[in-house]
Amino acid sequence: MANVSETLLRDFKLRSTPNRQEILHLFLQKEYALSHADIEKEIDNALDRVTVYRTLKTFLDRGLIHKVLDDEGSLKYALCNAACTTAGHHHDHVHFKCTKCGQTCCLNTEVPPVKLPKGYKASTVNLLIQGICERCSE
């Protein structure tokens, strides 16, 4: 069986290490954004904080994952779509935070264009919608 995380790492020209594979695998498994603490909790072979931090930073720089801001103030991360590369991130989708299960996920919905006042120039857009997710409303 082909190892998805290994293929992905290779596609992004990253050396495949057990740590990177494990963290990436976690992102592939989960349908919602993960915080630093989530990752540390889920990974059983005791990775130190610095390793997790560094790995996330590498993934972020390479266009593998992106930052997800939610209302808790803790930064979360989610996998990028195919449009993101080392050259930069290309997405402006909506993030949805479920108030019932507490999970934040990426929606396949674009942030509607926002008209800014004269003199303002946007570089990144974050839109967080809170409510009840698909799974919790069933």
Ligand SMILES: [Zn+2]
């Ligand atoms: Zn991205």
Ligand SMILES: [Zn+2]
């Ligand atoms: Zn939910």
Ligand SMILES: [Zn+2]
């Ligand atoms: Zn996202």
